[in-house]
Amino acid sequence: MSIHPELQNENKLLVKDVIEMMLALPQLSPVNYFHVNKDNITSDTVLNSTSHVDAGIVPIENSENVMVSATIVMERLLRISPQASTELALAQLIRKIYSFGAVVSAFDITVTNVSMSSPYHMEMVDAIKEGCKRISRKYNLPMSHQKILFTCDPSTINQMPSLVLHGLGVLKTEAHFVTSSFKTKGNNIYLLGKSLEDVQGSLFQKYVMNETWDSLMKFDLDLEIKLKDVLEGLVSDNLIETANPLHRGGLFFSLLRAGYDSGYGFDITTDMSVSPEAFLFGEYLGRVIVSVSPEKDDDFIDYMTSAGQSFFALGHVTKGEIRIDDESYGYIDKDYSNVES
Incomplete structure (x- = not known):
């Protein structure tokens, strides 16, 4: 995997710099440039x-x-x-x-x-x-x-x-109805699905690694169908407050979109079994971010265990700060690209 030297320090990915670079992409802007008066539409x-x-x-x-x-x-x-x-x-x-x-x-x-x-x-x-x-x-x-x-x-x-x-x-x-925007500070955030070492077909691969897309991101249709069934059960049992399927930009930008409109941030820990770039910016399928109220956390874990669905405890919803692996990346309602970590 070849990443621009300026985005690495002693072979460690500089996540903050990658985020700044990717925020400049119009596909990943948290607010649509052509956003009009939303009260009307x-x-x-x-x-x-x-x-x-x-x-x-x-x-x-x-x-x-x-x-x-x-x-x-x-x-x-x-x-x-x-x-x-x-x-x-x-x-x-x-x-x-x-x-x-x-x-x-x-x-x-x-x-x-x-x-x-x-x-x-x-x-x-x-x-x-x-x-x-x-x-x-x-x-x-x-x-x-x-x-x-x-x-x-x-x-x-x-x-x-x-x-x-x-x-x-x-x-x-x-x-x-399950909203996509975070609702309450202190809700726990979970990632449904497995973490994979894959950045194929992602915006990270093209614009940060400067590689041509020559293969699709990993995709297992049977796992997708199982995830669909699990989501149906979670909604039916009223165990989740929000749900966000991962898509463009990967996990980080899905979290950013979940918090932007409500003004809430997130404090997460990455999965050490894969690289930071694959975990945060990979766009492979089979993953959904959900938030769960602390009162329903035990019931959620019991349901996920009985369903045999892989899941990972990401962290929790914050009042507005964005934190990854105990490092601050600023606040959701500010231009945090200029905030010192």
């Missing part, structure tokens, strides 16, 4: 208990049920393996909806920039179709249109195709 007017979330929340008329929708765009890894990338992206989409406490009902998929005259593009579409079929079988989920939709604009014909995935789920009641 988010679900706060629909569910009073919700905070800012990245899933759409829509009430179903004359019913206690609520519809949840989420969207994922896959453009960066599609050329490596179209079928595997499709399965990976759909698993992320499904995990995202389940993390809000909803049960996924269906998904649909659009492939953009498809040239019908390009054999390469058509082979890619066939592979994407096989990925959709496998996910449908494994999760027992239908495609809402029973087919893949295409777009083709002559002005973008030389661009690589991209996937736009959309999923729909149903939330039984508002009480079952």
Whole structure:
């Protein structure tokens, strides 16, 4: 693993400097640059208990049920393996909806920039179709249109195709809604899933290691399905307060997003069985961050043990400070890139 010398000190990763570098990436900005008046567009007017979330929340008329929708765009890894990338992206989409406490009902998929005259593009579409079929079988989920939709604009014909995935789920009641933002100082933070030595396909690999993406991050569909079942049980038994599936930027930036809107920070300890870069910035699947109130901690641990699900005690929610392995990285509501550790 080759990391820029300026980001190392005696072969030790300078996490603070890596964070500063990655914060400059628009994909990882905690606040969307185009963020508009959220009072007019988010679900706060629909569910009073919700905070800012990245899933759409829509009430179903004359019913206690609520519809949840989420969207994922896959453009960066599609050329490596179209079928595997499709399965990976759909698993992320499904995990995202389940993390809000909803049960996924269906998904649909659009492939953009498809040239019908390009054999390469058509082979890619066939592979994407096989990925959709496998996910449908494994999760027992239908495609809402029973087919893949295409777009083709002559002005973008030389661009690589991209996937736009959309999923729909149903939330039984508002009480079952699980927010993504931390709620309470002192709640314990757990990582569901195993830590792996893997930074493949991550933003860390491309922008910090300056390596070309040539393989996908590690992904086990059977483990994803098991994690989905565990999340369903945690939500049903009301054992977790928040849930965040790991995605772009890895664990650190998922924690940052969980705390940014609420103003809470986090104090965590890294898993020494893997390198800091893999643990904090790897984007491999099969992991979800949850927070648990201290009163329910014993019940949570008992449930996880009986379910046979791997989990790791990360730390706890703080009033605003960000700490990793007993080192301070500033505060969530400040530009902590300039704060001395």
